[in-house]
Amino acid sequence: MTDETFQWMAQEIPFRQGESIAAALEAQDIQTFGPDASGQDTRFFCGIGACQCCLVRVGGCVTEACLTPARSGLCVERLAGNDV
Numbered sequence: 001m002t003d004e005t006f007q008w009m010a011q012e013i014p015f016r017q018g019e020s021i022a023a024a025l026e027a028q029d030i031q032t033f034g035p036d037a038s039g040q041d042t043r044f045f046c047g048i049g050a051c052q053c054c055l056v057r058v059g060g061c062v063t064e065a066c067l068t069p070a071r072s073g074l075c076v077e078r079l080a081g082n083d084v
Helices: 021-027
Strands: 005-008 011-014 055-058 061-064 075-077
Touching: 005 021, 011 021
Parallel strands: 005 075
Antiparallel strands: 005 011, 055 061, 055 075
16 A cells, blocks of 8 residues: 555545545445435445535535545545535
């Protein structure tokens, strides 16, 4: 693996260079990313940003985890149900 990590809900998540946040979370067996506006769990699904099922908050901004490259020091959080 690598020495590079980002924070997911106060947990250190290692990642490989070029890997998306969603791929790194999935590699750590994190299957759901929190509830969406309708209360359904968000998750890694299409991998191309079309479905927006993997929305997370990164540095205060809502973004697709599958399109956002993992970078050292990022703070990634679940959305609250009313954030979308």
